[in-house]
Amino acid sequence: MGCGPSKSTAQTAANTTVAAAAAKPAEIAKQASTVPAIAQPPEVSKQASAVPVIAPHTAEVSKQPSAVPIVTPTPAELSKQPSEIPQPAAAISKQPSAVVEEQSPVERTLALIKPDVYPAKKDEIMEKIRADGFTVVVEREVHFDKDKAAEFYKEHLGKGFYEELTTAPIYAIVLEKEGAIKAWRALAGPTNSNKAREEHPQSIRALFGTDGSLNAVHGSDSPASAEREIGVVFGAEVSSHP
Secondary structure: OOOOOOHHHHHHHHHHHHHHHHHHHHHHHHOHHHOOOOOOHHHHHHOHHHOOOOOOOHHHHHOOHHHOOOOOOOHHHHHHOHHHOOOOHHHHHOOHHHOOOOOOOEEEEEEEEOOOOOOOOHHHHHHHHHHOOOEEEEEEEEOOOHHHHHHHOHHHOOOOOHHHHHHOOEEEEEEEEEOHHHHHHHHHOOOOHHHHHHHOOOOHHHHHOOOOOOOOEEEOOOHHHHHHHHHHHHHHHOOOOO
């Protein structure tokens, strides 16, 4: 017989080969612990403390208004709250009446202290004139002759008090102030002294006048009258304009 391996030997070798092959999966499994584990999504969520915080998206911020102090109002809310919206400089410049009040021009007017209270009440009346803020441009006692009286009081010719105005001295004053014509007539009060005492008890006519004729003072009633009357009394000596 030859010297080749016996059947029993060959069988033993085959079994060894099969056992070795079967052992490989087990060895691979035993070596799994030596391979670094790869982080899976669940493990990442468990390690949140090791992951930097990422800022929330815009959509997430809009869902958290309590964390965002600035809130943009709607057009409807803006229209209901105009006083809370600052206006641009251009809009303010278009509204000068809200910033600067219109002022009356500086004027001159003629005031007369008439014979029924001159000279007895002259000082008291002059004190009230200055206290009201008037500038006294010029003041003087005058005596009208009949021609000058007729020129000055032409609208009063034939009236009972006309003769008195031409026979007694009068104190003439040129006053200057913003809106002087209206301001002097307001200080003088209504033409009738009795009415003045009812409506404007602190006016000059209320305090010193007697009635509708003996009413203490005279005042120009318009710029044209002031210009004419200042010219009649003072001539070219005093301008009727500031």
